[in-house]
Amino acid sequence: MDSNQNQVINVERMEALEAWLTTTQTKITQVNGQRKYGGPPEAWEGPKPGLKCEVFIKHIPRESYEDLLLPLFGSVGPLWEFRLMMNFSGHNRGFAYAKYGSADVAEKAVRELHGRELQPGRRLIVCLSNEKRCLHVTCLPTPADENELLQVLYGMAVGVEGLSLESQPRAKTVSAVVVFSSHQAAAMGKRVLGEAFWKQFGIRVGVHWNSPKRARSEDRLRQRPPRGPPPAPKQGRIPPRASTRSAPRRPPDFCRAVGGPVGARQASAGASVGASVGASAQAASASLQKRCSEMGVGRPTFDFSCGPAWPDGRLPATFVVSISGMGVFRGTMRLCPRPTASGSLAAAREMAAAAILRWMEVKKNHPMRKQLTG
Incomplete structure (x- = not known):
């Protein structure tokens, strides 16, 4: 933990910051451990900056705030955005990001402001941000x-x-x-x-x-061009580095690969478990009933509801499985319709049961997880 987090805030500096914000009508928003100006500011004219337009600043004195930093970094060109990293104590964390309208202005900021001394013995380090994405x-x-x-x-x-x-x-x-x-x-x-x-x-x-x-x-x-809304699942699953011309196969759901639903609470608590499950279980409902009997809890009861079919023909379905003495499991699945309604219902039961069995296995292998309450 940063030792500076326990330092007392300089009240005069905070009052100076507030006075400057009021006088200049500068708008600062605090989100997720940082204070942000712009992105863009209201008076911004021009397109959104591209790559190599952002600079990284470090070795910022702990009690240097936007009233000092914005005028300094705005002196080389208009700022599109400035983000100062903050900690819970109210001090800055010693680094920030400044984004300009062009790469030329960002390079100018590095040339002119690198090594600038804000306090005796505290020289800023200013360099182009690598903008990892x-x-x-x-x-x-x-x-x-x-x-x-x-x-x-x-x-x-x-x-x-x-x-x-x-x-x-x-x-x-x-x-x-x-x-x-x-x-x-x-x-x-x-x-x-x-x-x-x-x-x-x-x-x-x-x-x-x-x-x-x-x-x-x-x-x-x-x-690659930016992708739009989440695509509908493909009918064929392509293993890593495999040819796109491989024969199409029905893909296993990703959530089945990672273990299905992973939580449960008592029905009175009203909590739910979000999950998406796979469809490869066989006789899972019978295995679940046997497991419940061994644990001394009630028999599972199933309830399902389906939405409109997706373009690939599969139905988005929601399951609610109640087990007396254990809790209520809720989750979602993607169901391939069977020729008959009873066949689809049976398949849904197997999928939901397989999901709960997977969750039980995950819980068994993670002893640090919270124990179920009866």
Whole structure:
């Protein structure tokens, strides 16, 4: 932990900042541990900046705020955005990002402001930001399909534009290089993806900045056109590095690969478990009933509801499974309709039961998870 977080705030400096903000009518917003100006400011004219327009600033004195930094960095050219990283104590964390309208102005800021002394003995370091936009996500389970994973990422983080899968045979896992629309979006993704995978699927993944060894993957992804809304699942699953002309096969759902639903609470608590499950279970409902009998809890009861069919013909369905003495499990599935309604219902029961059995297995292998309450 930063030792400066325990320092007492300089009241005079804070009053000077507030007075400057009021006098200049400068608008600052605080989001996720940073204070942001612009992005763009109201008076901005011109297009959105591209690459190499952002500078990284460090060695900022702890009690230097926007009233000193914005005029300084705005002196070389109009600022499109300025982000000052903050900690809970009210001090800045010693670094910030300034984005200009063009790469030429950003280079000018580096030339003129690098080494500038704001306090005796405290010289700023100013350099071009590398604006990393790609994250390397490791320890994904196999099999993992690119389209399935992309849909999951769309729901977890903002600004996802594409990804590339990389197999890791020795570790029996898959990793992915995920490209974002901006460095800021990637930074937020780095903060939320690990926890999101754990909460939704009960697995631990590694989330890191893309290393120089994968620069080619990052450049290749940036050349792809931005993707629109989450695509409908493809009928054929393409293994990593396989030809796109391989024979189409029905893909296993990504959520089945990572273990289905991962949580349950008592029915009175009203909590739900979000999950998407696979469809390869056989006699799963009978196995679930046997498991419940061994645990001394009630028999499971199933309830389902379906929405309009997707373009690929599959039905989005929601299941609610109640087990007396254990709780209520809720989740979603994508169901391939059977020739008869009874056949579809039986398939849905097997999928829901398989999801709960998977969750039980995940919970068994993760002793640090909270115990179920009766």
